[in-house]
Amino acid sequence: MELPESTLKKIKILKEKYASIGQDLDSYLDGLIYANPLTYWDYIEVDALLSLQKPKTDFPDEKIFIVYHQITELYFSLISHEIEQICKNGKNISEHGEDLGWNSSLDLAFFIERLKRVNKYFEALTNSFDIMRFGMEKEQFTKFRMSLLSASGFQTASYRYIEIACTDLKYLVFEDQRESLFDSDIHTQLDNIYWRRGAIVEDTGEKTLTLRDFENKYLEDFHEFADKYQPINLWKKYKALDANDQKNEQLVKELRELDVNVNINWPLVHFRTAARYLATGKGDEKGTGGTNWQKYLPPHFQRRIFYPELWSEQEREEWGKHWVDAVFADHLKKENHLPK
Numbered sequence: 001m002e003l004p005e006s007t008l009k010k011i012k013i014l015k016e017k018y019a020s021i022g023q024d025l026d027s028y029l030d031g032l033i034y035a036n037p038l039t040y041w042d043y044i045e046v047d048a049l050l051s052l053q054k055p056k057t058d059f060p061d062e063k064i065f066i067v068y069h070q071i072t073e074l075y076f077s078l079i080s081h082e083i084e085q086i087c088k089n090g091k092n093i094s095e096h097g098e099d100l101g102w103n104s105s106l107d108l109a110f111f112i113e114r115l116k117r118v119n120k121y122f123e124a125l126t127n128s129f130d131i132m133r134f135g136m137e138k139e140q141f142t143k144f145r146m147s148l149l150s151a152s153g154f155q156t157a158s159y160r161y162i163e164i165a166c167t168d169l170k171y172l173v174f175e176d177q178r179e180s181l182f183d184s185d186i187h188t189q190l191d192n193i194y195w196r197r198g199a200i201v202e203d204t205g206e207k208t209l210t211l212r213d214f215e216n217k218y219l220e221d222f223h224e225f226a227d228k229y230q231p232i233n234l235w236k237k238y239k240a241l242d243a244n245d246q247k248n249e250q251l252v253k254e255l256r257e258l259d260v261n262v263n264i265n266w267p268l269v270h271f272r273t274a275a276r277y278l279a280t281g282k283g284d285e286k287g288t289g290g291t292n293w294q295k296y297l298p299p300h301f302q303r304r305i306f307y308p309e310l311w312s313e314q315e316r317e318e319w320g321k322h323w324v325d326a327v328f329a330d331h332l333k334k335e336n337h338l339p340k
C-alpha cells in the first residue's frame with residue numbers, strides 16, 4: 001500500500017522528534033498499535049470528578065454548596081493559568097505541539113487577550129453566584145453549616161495566590177498600614193496583608209482557629225510564591241511596557257475591569273450572599289470562620305485596589321461604596337430590619 005506524501009512527511013518529522021530525545025520511533029509506533037482509542041470519560045476523569053463530593057450531613061442542599069465551591073476552585077485554577085502565562089511572557093508552542101519555552105518579550109496583544117479571558121472567568125463566577133445566594137434553602141443552610149466549623153471560604157488559597165500575582169503586595173496591606181509599609185520589603189508587606197487582620201476575634205484580638213489553620217498550612221508557600229511572582233506580577237508587567245503601550249486603551253480597560261471584578265464585583269455578590277444567610281438585623285450570625293463579616297467583607301471597607309494609578313482620586317475614595325450601601329439597604333428592607 002502506497003502511503004500519501006503527507007503521511008510520509010509526518011513520519012519523517014516524528015522520526016526526527018524521537019531521535020532528538022534519543023528514542024526509537026518504531027517502539028512508539030508499536031505503542032500506537034496497542035493503545036485503545038481515547039474515551040470522553042477517561043480523558044475528563046468523570047468518575048474521579050464525581051467522587052469528590054462528600055457532604056458532612058444528610059441535608060440535600062449541602063451538595064450544591066460543595067459543588068459550587070469546587071466549580072469556583074476550577075475557575076480560579078483557569079485564572080491562575082492565564083495569569084501565569086502573562087507573568088512568564090507567554091509560552092511558545094511549535095506547530096508540532098512542542099513546548100519551546102517562554103518568550104522573552106511580552107506581546108501586547110497576548111497580554112490583552114489573556115486578561116480578557118481572566119475577566120470572562122471572573123464574570124462567569126460573579127454571574128453564577130446566585131446559585132449560592134438563592135439556590136439553597138436557608139433552613140438547610142443554617143443547619144448544615146454548623147457541621148462545617150471552622151472551615152471557611154476564607155481559607156481559599158487559590159484566591160490569595162491570584163491576588164499576589166496580580167499586583168504589588170504594598171496595595172494589599174491592611175488599609176490603615178498601607179502608607180507606612182509602602183516601601184517595606186515584600187515579606188513584611190505579606191505579613192501585614194489585609195486578610196491576616198481580617199480573621200481576628202474582635203473581643204480578644206486573637207487569631208481565629210480558621211486563620212491559624214490557614215497560616216499553618218499556607219503561609220510559607222505564600223512567601224515563596226511572592227518571591228517568585230512579585231517581580232513579574234501583572235502590574236510590574238504593565239509598568240515594564242513602553243510608554244505608548246501603557247496608554248493602550250484596551251489594555252487599560254482590561255486591567256481596570258480586572259480590578260473591579262476581583263475587588264468589587266465578586267466580593268460584593270459574595271457579601272450579598274453572606275447577608276442573605278447570616279444577617280438577622282439583631283446580632284447577626286457569625287461566619288464559619290468567625291470574622292466580623294459585615295465589616296470585613298464589603299469592598300468599601302477594605303478598599304483593596306490592585307491598580308490605584310489607573311483610577312482617579314474620587315474613584316479610589318468611593319471604591320465599591322455605592323454598591324455596598326445599596327446592598328445593605330436592599331437586604332435590610334426586604335428582611336424588615338431597616339435601622340431606625
Ligand code: HEM
Binds near residue numbers: 155278289297
Ligand atoms: C452561602 C454561601 C457563602 C456564605 C454564607 C459565605 C460566607 C462567608 C463569610 C462569612 C466569610 C468571612 C470569613 C468567615 O467568617 O467565615 C467568607 C469569606 C470568604 N469566602 Fe465565602 N461564603 C459563601 C460562599 C463562598 C463561595 C462559593 C466561595 C468560593 C470559593 C467563597 C469564598 C470565600 C473567600 C475567598 C473568602 C475570603 C474573602 C476575603 O478575605 O476578603 N465563599 N465567606
